[in-house]
Amino acid sequence: MASKKYVYLFSEGKADMRLLLGGKGANLAEMTNIGLPVPQGITITCEACNEYNRLGQQFPEGLEEEVAARLKDLEAINGKKLGDPENPLLVSVRSGAPVSMPGMMDTILNLGLNDNSVKGLAAQTGDERFALDCYRRFIQMFGNVVLGIEHNDFEAVLEKHKERLGVKFDHELTPDALREVIAEYKDVVKSRSGRDFPQDPREQLYMAIRAVFDSWNNPRAIVYRKINKIPDDLGTAVNVQTMAFGNMGPTSGTGVAFTRNPSTGEKGIYGEYLINAQGEDVVAGIRTPKPISSLKEEMPEVYRQFEDICQLLEKHYRDMQDIEFTIEKGKLFILQTRNGKRTAAAAVKIAVDMVNEGLITKEEAVLRVDADQLIQLMHRRIDPSAKLEVVAKGLPASPGAASGQVVFDADDAEKMGLDGQKVVLVRTETTPDDIHGIVQAQGVLTARGGMTSHAAVVARGMGKPAVTGCDAIKIDVENKRFFIGDLVVKEGDVISIDGSTGNVMLGEVPLIDPQLTGEFETILEWADSFRRLKVRANADTPEDARRSREFGADGIGLTRTEHMFMQVDRLPVVQQMILAKTKEERQAALDKLLPMQQGDFYGILKAMEGLPVTIRLLDPPLHEFLPNIEELLVDVTRLQATNGDPKELEEKQALLREVRARHEFNPMLGHRGCRLGITYPEIYAMQVRAIFQAVAQLVKEGVKVLPEVEIPLVIHVNELQRLHAMVDEVAAAVKKETGVDFDYKVGTMIEMPRACATADEIAREAEFFSFGTNDLTQTTFGFSRDDAEGKFLHQYVDEKILKEDPFIVLDRDGVGKFMKMAVELGRSTNPKLEIGICGEHGGEPSSVEFCHQIGLNYVSCSPFRVPVARLAAAQAALKEKKGK
Numbered sequence: 001m002a003s004k005k006y007v008y009l010f011s012e013g014k015a016d017m018r019l020l021l022g023g024k025g026a027n028l029a030e031m032t033n034i035g036l037p038v039p040q041g042i043t044i045t046c047e048a049c050n051e052y053n054r055l056g057q058q059f060p061e062g063l064e065e066e067v068a069a070r071l072k073d074l075e076a077i078n079g080k081k082l083g084d085p086e087n088p089l090l091v092s093v094r095s096g097a098p099v100s101m102p103g104m105m106d107t108i109l110n111l112g113l114n115d116n117s118v119k120g121l122a123a124q125t126g127d128e129r130f131a132l133d134c135y136r137r138f139i140q141m142f143g144n145v146v147l148g149i150e151h152n153d154f155e156a157v158l159e160k161h162k163e164r165l166g167v168k169f170d171h172e173l174t175p176d177a178l179r180e181v182i183a184e185y186k187d188v189v190k191s192r193s194g195r196d197f198p199q200d201p202r203e204q205l206y207m208a209i210r211a212v213f214d215s216w217n218n219p220r221a222i223v224y225r226k227i228n229k230i231p232d233d234l235g236t237a238v239n240v241q242t243m244a245f246g247n248m249g250p251t252s253g254t255g256v257a258f259t260r261n262p263s264t265g266e267k268g269i270y271g272e273y274l275i276n277a278q279g280e281d282v283v284a285g286i287r288t289p290k291p292i293s294s295l296k297e298e299m300p301e302v303y304r305q306f307e308d309i310c311q312l313l314e315k316h317y318r319d320m321q322d323i324e325f326t327i328e329k330g331k332l333f334i335l336q337t338r339n340g341k342r343t344a345a346a347a348v349k350i351a352v353d354m355v356n357e358g359l360i361t362k363e364e365a366v367l368r369v370d371a372d373q374l375i376q377l378m379h380r381r382i383d384p385s386a387k388l389e390v391v392a393k394g395l396p397a398s399p400g401a402a403s404g405q406v407v408f409d410a411d412d413a414e415k416m417g418l419d420g421q422k423v424v425l426v427r428t429e430t431t432p433d434d435i436h437g438i439v440q441a442q443g444v445l446t447a448r449g450g451m452t453s454h455a456a457v458v459a460r461g462m463g464k465p466a467v468t469g470c471d472a473i474k475i476d477v478e479n480k481r482f483f484i485g486d487l488v489v490k491e492g493d494v495i496s497i498d499g500s501t502g503n504v505m506l507g508e509v510p511l512i513d514p515q516l517t518g519e520f521e522t523i524l525e526w527a528d529s530f531r532r533l534k535v536r537a538n539a540d541t542p543e544d545a546r547r548s549r550e551f552g553a554d555g556i557g558l559t560r561t562e563h564m565f566m567q568v569d570r571l572p573v574v575q576q577m578i579l580a581k582t583k584e585e586r587q588a589a590l591d592k593l594l595p596m597q598q599g600d601f602y603g604i605l606k607a608m609e610g611l612p613v614t615i616r617l618l619d620p621p622l623h624e625f626l627p628n629i630e631e632l633l634v635d636v637t638r639l640q641a642t643n644g645d646p647k648e649l650e651e652k653q654a655l656l657r658e659v660r661a662r663h664e665f666n667p668m669l670g671h672r673g674c675r676l677g678i679t680y681p682e683i684y685a686m687q688v689r690a691i692f693q694a695v696a697q698l699v700k701e702g703v704k705v706l707p708e709v710e711i712p713l714v715i716h717v718n719e720l721q722r723l724h725a726m727v728d729e730v731a732a733a734v735k736k737e738t739g740v741d742f743d744y745k746v747g748t749m750i751e752m753p754r755a756c757a758t759a760d761e762i763a764r765e766a767e768f769f770s771f772g773t774n775d776l777t778q779t780t781f782g783f784s785r786d787d788a789e790g791k792f793l794h795q796y797v798d799e800k801i802l803k804e805d806p807f808i809v810l811d812r813d814g815v816g817k818f819m820k821m822a823v824e825l826g827r828s829t830n831p832k833l834e835i836g837i838c839g840e841h842g843g844e845p846s847s848v849e850f851c852h853q854i855g856l857n858y859v860s861c862s863p864f865r866v867p868v869a870r871l872a873a874a875q876a877a878l879k880e881k882k883g884k
Contacts, residue, residue: 006048007066009073010041015317020045022237024096027337034316036309036334040077041091041241042070046098049213049235057214064206071205071240078242083201087124088117090134090243093208095215097236100338101224102458106145106215108208109278110138110243114199130248132178133171137278139185139197142204146211147193157184171247171276205240212238220435226798227439227462244326244333247278251299251330254278257292257306259314259321262342262460263399265349265519269310271323272450278326288469289450302332313337318359319368320350343399343460344373345520352519362526363878369523371845371872375463377520378864380511382498389506392484394445394470396502397456402443402465403496403508406489408480410437417441424495426482428475429468430455438464443497445504447473447482465499473504524552524867527874533851534858535869536612538838540564542603545613548863552870555612555706556604557770557860558838561687562620564600565593571625578622579658583682590686597690598697605698605705612706614770614838614860616749617687619712621672623662632656668775668784673713674748677723688727692734692742699740707744710770714748717761724765749838751775756822763826763833770860771819773839773847777806780815807840810847820854836860845872852876 013021013029021029025043032038044067051060075081080089090112095101113121113135122131140154158170161177173181189197198204215221216236225232246254257271272289275298296303306325309332313321322340326333342350351365360368379400382388404422407413410433413425417440425441427434429448438444438458443465446455450469459466474483480491489495489506496509536557537548545556565574570593577589605613636656639649664670677684691707698705709727714720724746735741747768750756752775759769778785783793785807796802810816819837826833836858841847843865851859852873861869 004047004060005066006045006060006063007070008043008045009070010038010043013043019098019234020047020237022046022096022098022239023100023338024094024336025237025239028239028241030316031313031334031337034312036312037332039242039244039333039335040074041239042067042074043096044209044238044240046235046237049216049237050233052210052213053216053235057210059206059210067205067209067240068202074240074242082112082205083114083117084120085116086120088112088120088201090117090121091205091240092243093205093212094239094241095212095236096239097216097230098234099228099230100341101221101228101230102341106212106218108138108141108145108211110134111142111204111208112201113138114201114204116199117201125248127248128175129173129178130245132175132182133173133247134245136178136182136185139182139189142208143185143189143193143197145215146207147189147195149188149192153188153192154185157181157188209238209240212236220433223435223439227435229804232800241335244328244335245278246274246326246328247276248329249276252276252326252328253295254326255289255292255295255324257310257323257325258340259310259323260340260342260346260350262320262322262340262346263396265320265342265346265353267353269307273325288448288471299327299330302327302330305332309334315359318354320346341460344370344375344377344463345399347373348377348523349519352522363530365523366527366530366871366874367878369871371848371868371875373463374868374871375864377867378514379463379465380513381500382496383510383512386510388503388509390503391487391506392470392472392504394467394472394502394504395450395456396498396500397468398444398459398464398466399500400443400463400465401496401498401500401509401511403494403511404442405492405494406482407437407441408475408477408491410434413437414440424497426473426475426495427455428477430458438462443467443499445470445473445495445497447471447475459499465497467497467499467502467504470502470504520867524870527871528552529874530877531870531873532877533848533856533869533873534836535866535873536614536836536838536858536860537863537866538842538860539604539863541600542607544863545604545607548866549608549611551863551866553611553863553866554858555614556608557614557836557842557858558710559601559604559613559615560619561597561600561616562618562624564597565618565625570596574625577683578625578662579655586680587682590682594686594690594693597687598694601691601694601707602697605694605707606703608705610704610706612708612745614708614710614747614768614836615687615691616710616712617674617684618676619673621662621664621667621670622676623659623664623667626659626662627655629656629659629663632659668778674711674719674723675713677711677726678719681726684723685726685730688730689734692731692744693738695742695744696734696738696740699742700738705742707742708768709744709746710749710768711746712749712772713751713775714762715752715754717758717765720748720762720765745834747834750819750822752779753818756818756825759822759825760829763828763830766826766830766833768834768836769822769826770835771822771837771839771856773810773815773819773837773841774807776818776839777811777815780811780818781806809844810841810850812850816850816854823854823856834858843869845875848872849876849879852880 010029010032015026015030018026021043080087082089093108118131118135122128143149144151186197246252253273253275254277255273261270271292274289320340321337324336347369351368354360355365382401404424407423413423414436416423422442424443425437426445429446444455444459446468456468482489496505534554536555537553538558539545539548539556540560540563573592580586636652711723727746745767747766749772750769751772834857838860842859843861
């Protein structure tokens with residue numbers, strides 16, 4: 001016998017043993033110990049799974065003997081024996097990882113049945129139809145999960161017999177029909193797997209345990225872990241639990257319920273159940289279930305007991321619970337509880353309500369809401385003034401709205417989504433194998449299934465809109481179309497879905513941006529009271545600035561002036577400036593651009609009155625503003641071949657020569673940023689003058705402004721020294737010309753490794769640093785972002801060469817070390833140095849946490865990410881406080 005303990009009775013575990021027993025096992029143990037009606041069982045630990053995988057899919061030494069010993073205890077508790085032909089013990093075998101992964105791994109029900117024990121079950125219950133139904137379900141599940149036989153191979157047999165008898169539901173099949181189904185199921189097993197269906201219950205059990213261990217590494221589980229950033233080395237526990245039967249007639253049933261609404265957060269039991277069914281029938285979406293409120297009418301005493309248990313569990317766990325239950329001949333059993341998955345809107349409401357109810361503190365509430373999930377609340381919704389052509393209505397399973405081309409296959413949805421096409425995945429019901437398609441789809445529409453079906457749970461977790469149980473649509477998969485009455489919708493047709501109402505519409509509908517109120521504002525106000533990091537926004541227009549302010553930004557951390565040059569009316573003037581042969585010609589073009597830029601800066605600074613605005617001077621190489629070299633070549637060749645207008649040809653050839661002359665082999669590392677400011681100081685001087693003239697104008701109007709001039713791509717203190725002097729010179733001139741005094745700061749972007757290494761020198765000339773982590777990541781890794789993400793970076797992440805895409809989640813070990821060095825060096829010579837970050841990492845929670853840890857003053861991100869960063873900054877501060 002191995003010295004390590006691999007198997008625990010439910011009564012031996014506790015809630016805090018999640019890493020060992022998995023979430024399901026720990027919660028079953030906890031519920032057992034607080035006296036709830038839980039069918040008893042044993043849990044095989046996550047450690048056993050990891051050891052099984054380490055040994056090349058072999059059970060660790062002593063595991064089978066330990067399972068057998070604990071099984072005897074379980075038989076003693078129940079007064080039944082596994083495989084007993086007269087009084088059989090039947091069990092379910094389920095996965096249960098430390099982190100909830102609904103529907104991603106496999107389950108087997110009714111294990112222990114064979115040709116003999118099925119007779120004992122029939123005699124024991126007095127219900128032959130029930131016993132045979134359990135047996136055929138077991139063969140089907142075991143065949144699919146353990147032996148790898150397609151689910152549809154069994155379904156085809158079942159549908160044939162239902163059609164022959166003219167019945168709609170499984171429970172309407174007669175005992176004789178079920179015997180025929182079972183015989184044919186065994187033939188399916190023999191023909192597909194090459195072996196007879198196993199009759200030895202012990203063999204069944206060990207094969208099932210192996211299958212659950214193996215399901216930790218099935219494709220859908222791997223995809224789910226990757227999406228949800230769940231470590232691959234946690235493993236899954238296996239729970240072997242005594243069966244409670246929901247398919248024993250009209251006083252039996254099974255269901256799933258939440259103690260609060262997982263879509264809205266409203267308090268009150270929310271869920272569904274099916275009479276005369278087993279648990280998988282509800283989550284699989286095969287039958288559309290009844291709302292839990294109906295149980296109050298059908299079985300009032302059971303409902304009252306369930307209501308009490310819901311309240312007890314919510315108070316015990318101090319969180320909204322997702323509960324699976326079974327009713328066996330009027331007796332209630334609780335099969336599982338876990339903290340329920342919820343939409344961002346529900347998470348925020350539940351957190352705030354639980355503070356108001358005295359269940360949790362404000363700090364706990366702020367830590368409870370997943371910062372990344374807040375993006376869901378930024379979902380667009382259908383414009384209420386739009387006229388909609390609603391053609392069908394289903395269940396509002398996951399909020400938000402989406403439009404896209406109809407696609408019936410998850411593989412097609414993935415391919416088209418990756419190609420940039422917008423698609424809506426339409427299925428009879430989704431299965432866990434569809435997860436890759438759901439990831440790339442705009443939303444999901446299913447004909448069957450309820451609010452707790454696979455499609456609903458997965459879509460809510462991803463923040464995708466979903467409409468389920470829309471039985472008005474009849475899907476013809478073979479011909480790739482669906483019907484709503486006489487209406488035919490073909491693959492490729494555009495539809496829209498509203499996951500908040502359940503409406504399905506033809507065509508594309510107008511969507512509007514969300515408005516954030518109520519509990520959302522409350523949770524962010526609490527977050528603001530805990531965070532140390534300021535949160536600014538990246539904004540290039542007055543409209544962006546106003547939106548940033550509405551989302552609670554503490555200022556603007558990045559205004560990209562080059563975006564202002566791209567406007568159609570300005571581009572010809574910008575090109576004139578770039579192609580100028582003399583300084584005088586260039587200055588003439590700059591004089592035209594000056595009032596345009598001044599107007600831009602005026603609008604942004606005014607929108608952010610009283611808050612700092614960091615304006616970055618021109619950063620990209622000048623060729624980005626010129627026509628594309630390939631397009632010019634095509635135009636020149638066409639004009640030459642067709643004897644086109646000689647004057648136009650001459651102009652195009654001259655332009656082509658200029659574009660070629662400015663061509664760079666590696667423009668990212670070329671003539672850009674402050675290098676432009678040193679080569680063409682008049683360009684930067686124009687931009688700085690535009691900034692300060694806008695500042696002077698606003699000061700005259702009584703508007704408080706806090707401008708910060710940012711010099712990009714500095715790698716040497718001498719660059720910053722020269723350009724800082726130019727900024728001061730222009731500022732002095734504007735002050736003299738306008739008679740207005742004003743304050744301003746001059747700083748630089750830190751985006752090159754050399755700038756980090758010499759930050760102590762650069763800091764002598766800077767009042768602030770702002771990390772440009774996109775370029776710093778590119779130059780640290782030696783990756784060109786556009787090439788890396790398109791060609792090989794996904795493979796690096798998939799194969800775990802890199803844990804995350806470093807352009808999405810800040811690389812703490814490499815880029816982070818450069819940042820830490822720059823912070824320490826910079827403040828060693830300039831203790832008052834203000835330091836922030838303005839790359840895309842500024843709105844990613846893990847990256848925000850790192851910025852807090854290394855002592856930055858602020859992060860800056862896109863306006864829609866500001867609430868995410870506010871919450872992430874608070875969580876970083878609270879975690880730090882908790883750790884001390």
